[in-house]
Amino acid sequence: MTTSAPESILVVGAGIIGLSLAWHLQEQGARVTVLDRGIVGQGASWGNAGWVSPGLVTPLAEPGAWRHALKGLVDRDAPLSIPARLDPKLLRFLLRFSHNMTAARWLKTLTALQPLTHLAEQGFAELIAAGVHATLTPAPINLGFTSASAAQAYTTELAHLRHLGQDLSFTTTSDPNDTALFAPAIMHAVRVDGQSYIDPGAFVLALAQSVRDRGGQIVENCAVTDVQDDAVSASVLTAAGETMRADAVALATGAWLPRLSRRLGVKVGVQSGRGYSFTVDTARQPTGALYFPTQRVVGTPYRGALRIAGTMEFQHPDTPLNSRRANSVRNAVHPLMTGVDWSSMRDVWVGARPVTPDGLPLIGRTHSSRVFASGGHGMWGVVLGPVSGRLLAQQIMTGSAPDELTHFDPTRR
Ligand SMILES: Cc1cc2nc3c(=O)[nH]c(=O)nc-3n(C[C@H](O)[C@H](O)[C@H](O)COP(=O)(O)OP(=O)(O)OC[C@H]3O[C@@H](n4cnc5c(N)ncnc54)[C@H](O)[C@@H]3O)c2cc1C
Structure with a gap:
């Protein structure tokens, strides 16, 4: 177990989730290095619709969604x-996904998401007020x-x-x-x-610039192939064969999350x-x-x-x-x-x-006390990005998970 706040943290993934986390970790005093296998915003965070529409954040697995599945x-x-x-992986996902298409489960998921959606707009306002050069357009x-x-x-x-x-x-x-x-x-x-919208590509670039301006390092074209931890540190192995070490590692690799996190107890599956x-x-x-x-x-x-x-x-x-x-x-x-x-x-x-099959993101600690995950935000990673970053940074730096993250344990079954 780590006993004091980590001083250095490697964040893997330079999408809106990883960059929001990196920014908030800096805010709480950590030294961050963000690694991406490509360039900033190369994943889902670039060409999406950019809606910051907390009022419309609802679970994807809704009652009756099987009709769309059959048509598909x-x-x-x-x-x-x-x-x-x-x-077999997709089949497993679809079976679990369909299991969640009941009114009761839909309501449970919606209720779990609400503490985040209620903070979502504030999450953007906070970043912009602190100098992230981006525009949130109310519309x-x-x-x-x-x-x-x-x-x-x-x-x-x-x-x-x-x-x-x-x-x-x-x-x-x-x-x-x-x-x-x-x-x-x-x-x-x-x-x-x-509701509001942003230019999502411009937003992640501005966030990355702010992370750099505040002393963070962003290493592009640096694919991570493995994550390890021991009693005193955590490390990642890169495709170039380099080992990079820090006090903690946070995985924010979007749809690629299972590759690095599965061995660390993240078994929910991200499709x-x-x-x-x-x-x-x-x-x-x-x-x-x-x-x-x-x-x-x-x-x-x-x-x-x-x-x-x-x-x-x-x-x-x-x-x-x-x-x-x-x-x-x-x-x-x-x-x-x-x-x-x-x-x-x-x-x-x-x-x-x-x-994710249950419609809940994965935000929190893995089986390792030095490795964390944030991902699986599905249709709503833009809306929920900044607030997810703030809450997970708080957990990493204080050692205790904020109440808002109760339902998002990445090691849940
Ligand atoms: C068409 C479309 C419209 C959407 N519209 C909206 C919307 O209006 N509002 C909304 O809230 N959400 C929307 N979304 C969802 C939103 O885009 C995603 O939920 C969000 O971008 C996910 O962010 P992320 O940072 O988790 O993943 P990503 O942006 O995919 O970032 C993951 C990063 O990890 C990197 N990576 C992966 N593996 C490795 C590795 N091994 N080593 C190093 N780096 C690695 C990738 O290169 C990538 O840059 C939309 C999505 C789509 C596709």
């Missing part, structure tokens, strides 16, 4: 894509539906979420085509207020749920973010254009980008949007969401 097995263009040939999310029944069903869900303590307010809009880039096919719209995004030019900027719940596609204002994102593809994180999936996203919303120059489609990107 037979329809190659469905929002959820599952390979026809299941490997509504405009939801578009082609039928009254779909809009009504979603509104009922939002009302239920609010009743359960989610911080959100919403209104149905009388003229959906005025609020966003909605085509006339969108007959019903709902506006969710009180890569890949999503695609691309950028298009638009005739005008929408008043906020866009969401087509039936198609499960989102849009976010991005550098004067619009970033469109969607799909969940249960594939290995290193599988090459499949342009068919990006085109499926485009085709799903093409008839629902107006003022979009589809010929300008560019920056096609794929990133692996780190998805």
Whole structure:
């Protein structure tokens, strides 16, 4: 057991989770070195939709989600894509995931996440106030539906979420085509207020710069192949054969987390749920973010254009980008949007969401008192990144886990 606060810490993974943790460790007095097998933000933290929408953070395994799973097995263009040939790991994940698709388990997961979601916005405000050069843009999310029944069903869900303590307010809009880039096919719209978005790539770069400015080191193109610990220190072995030593190691390797953490008792399993995004030019900027719940596609204002994102593809994180999936996203919303120059489609990107079967992230100590993990934030790693970093840094530096992390023990079964 470590008895005093670690002075030096190696953080593996320079995504939003690893960098937020590194920043907060510095804040609490530690010397940090961040290692990434590629470059800063090369993983899921780059091309995602950038929503900072705590009010909408809900578990992925919801009652009835099996319908999407079945569709995903037979329809190659469905929002959820599952390979026809299941490997044993994916099968195990899907069985555990489906076990969580009950109303009772969904509620339990939502309740466990709420202490984090309630702190999420404050987590961004704190970083920005302390000099991380990034912008959090408050903006509504405009939801578009082609039928009254779909809009009504979603509104009922939002009302239920609010009743359960989610911080959100919403209104149905009388003229959906005025609020966003909605085509006339969108007959019903709902506006969710009180949410925000960031440019996620710019945010991780700013966070990395701040970590450097405060004396931290970030080593890119440095893949870690193993983690060890002993009575006095922890160490990582790199692909180049170098051993790097510190008082503690924190693993924040996103969808790749199981590779290094499994041996340390992290057995829950993290499945890569890949999503695609691309950028298009638009005739005008929408008043906020866009969401087509039936198609499960989102849009976010991005550098004067619009970033469109969607799909969940249960594939290995290193599988090459499949342009068919990006085109499926485009085709799903093409008839629902107006003022979009589809010929300008560019920056096609794929990133692996780190998805846990129980919908809870893994944040805390592994079986080693010197090795910690933070990952498995699934659809919500941006929203929950800064607050996860703050709470885990507190645990690493004080030796006791804050109450908010009670349900996220990485060694849970
Ligand atoms: C299309 C899409 C849209 C999304 N939209 C949103 C959204 O609007 N809001 C939201 O909150 N979330 C969203 N997400 C989810 C969010 O992007 C992720 O939850 C989050 O980025 C995960 O961050 P991370 O730091 O854990 O992982 P990553 O960003 O993947 O970082 C992990 C890092 O670890 C490095 N690494 C891996 N293995 C090693 C190794 N062995 N040695 C060294 N380095 C290693 C990788 O190179 C990578 O840089 C979206 C995701 C997708 C795909």
